[in-house]
């Protein structure tokens with residue numbers, strides 16, 4: 248789980264992505280909305296312009312058709328209406344272009360009235376049409392009438408052209424009438440399809456509607472067209488003439504109104520569209536833009552979170568590490584409990600700094616202690632690391648005859664009298680390190696003056712973090728002991744395998760101990776309840792070692808066991824080998840309770856020790872019987888027998904245990 252700082256960074260990344268996505272979507276939708284509106288406005292403007300031009304060209308075409316008719320009429324024909332009728336019907340298909348055609352002479356007499364191709368009496372001509380014919384005659388120029396008629400079905404427009412003789416005199420006038428809803432001018436299909444939200448309307452400069460998708464609105468007034476009324480009123484107030492050119496688009500009351508003029512008949516073409524209808528496709532586009540943006544924001548947001556988690560991974564690891572340091576080692580008092588990475592890290596660093604300071608003081612203190620020990624210790628101490636002499640005590644330097652500076656940093660090998668001694672130590676070191684973490688032995692070292700120093704070396708192994716092997720030796724000058732050992736008396740009193748006193752020497756020493764014990768008792772120098780404690784020790788199931796690993800392994804076990812035993816009791820008493828796998832330990836001036844405690848320590852230490860032979864480790868246990876000699880005891884035999892019996896009872900009770908008895912105890916007890 249990432250810490251709060253990383254979580255905050257992730258949240259910020261997510262917000263940034265969402266904000267950027269939202270902003271981009273808004274800008275795109277806004278820009279696309281504007282562009283689309285502009286395009287739709289342009290489209291609508293273009294459309295009304297196109298329709299206006301179309302209408303203008305139709306008007307022009309109507310005038311041209313009328314001109315073609317006029318060209319075919321001679322002044323003579325005006326004198327003969329029947330001839331005129333025949334000529335028009337036969338030779339001028341253009342006549343059929345108009346819904347009605349009328350011809351009048353200069354004297355004002357109507358000589359031709361063709362209604363839908365049929366000759367009708369002159370009197371039936373509409374008065375408005377007759378007026379326009381007369382106006383054309385008077386003005387001598389072509390005219391296009393306003394809208395004639397009041398009903399949509401009969402609404403019409405009249406085109407007129409003066410007939411001019413060769414001398415330039417107006418001899419007559421020809422007029423063509425087109426119904427608004429005829430195919431030639433404003434077919435109803437022009438405004439279709441009829442939709443509520445958009446209408447194409449053609450109206451005159453007076454506001455009379457000529458074309459409308461709803462037929463019933465034709466001949467109505469543009470002032471009642473919602474939205475268009477305002478645009479029309481504005482145009483009228485500006486008093487601008489109607490001319491062809493670019494159409495114009497305005498927004499009035501949520502309606503988009505585009506208008507373009509048809510100058511000759513003074514008409515307007517207008518398209519009125521409700522804004523919501525116009526923008527309907529835009530809403531769909533906006534929706535899809537926002538959905539796309541949301542999907543992109545989600546995907547990019549997830550990616551950003553993952554990227555942030557990846558980038559912050561080292562910080563998360565540091566955070567966890569700091570957490571575990573503070574959890575396992577406790578928060579400093581000044582540090583409030585917090586989970587923020589920076590606080591935790593600085594807390595952990597403070598803690599480590601304090602620890603380092605503390606360790607520095609400890610190290611300095613230990614160094615001073617070590618220095619004191621090395622200078623004052625009455626025994627020789629040598630500290631080695633990776634086969635080099637690292638530190639020596641003052642006593643060791645005196646024993647060896649070298650100054651400490653001369654030896655420190657030198658190879659360990661240099662101390663030994665010969666290569667064989669050194670190799671023996673190395674082997675013992677390896678074996679001892681595996682089995683007990685320590686070793687001991689007697690070695691011949693070489694002093695500076697070349698003389699031999701027989702020393703007992705007690706070593707302890709240690710490995711530091713760099714796997715360098717360090718050892719601490721305690722050197723004991725064995726010159727006297729060594730000489731003794733090579734005397735014939737030594738071999739008579741000591742066991743050759745273990746170097747421990749043998750049974751004979753043991754009994755002699757035990758008797759002497761008993762005498763001394765009696766003297767002390769008489770002199771009342773013995774502590775209350777104290778006496779000489781005899782520990783009878785027998786290795787459990789030793790036969791099995793011989794049987795399984797061989798006699799040589801049994802010998803090695805006895806040897807190593809003896810060293811261990813001697814090491815364990817050398818400061819409190821002495822040990823002897825009674826024979827086979829039987830040993831004794833004598834503890835002078837000792838109570839039964841203390842003897843039992845020491846015996847228990849021996850038992851536990853042996854149980855902990857592993858005897859390794861040819862790579863195979865085995866556990867050894869011992870049974871111990873204890874008897875403390877009373878002050879008045881004079882014979883050792885019953886004492887030794889009692890201790891043997893105590894050991895026997897320990898065996899009988901299941902072995903690997905300690906049993907305390909008294910000399911007077913009955914054998915059956």
Ligand SMILES: Nc1nc2c(ncn2[C@@H]2O[C@H](COP(=O)(O)OP(=O)(O)OP(=O)(O)O)[C@@H](O)[C@H]2O)c(=O)[nH]1
Nearest residue numbers: 785786787788789790791793798799801802827828
């Ligand atoms: N390797 C070796 N074996 C010895 C030596 N002296 C005696 N032994 C053997 O030590 C064994 C002593 O066995 P016991 O003490 O009677 O019996 P145990 O197997 O120890 O069984 P418990 O004492 O009843 O637990 C005998 O098998 C002897 O042969 C010796 O110097 N070296």
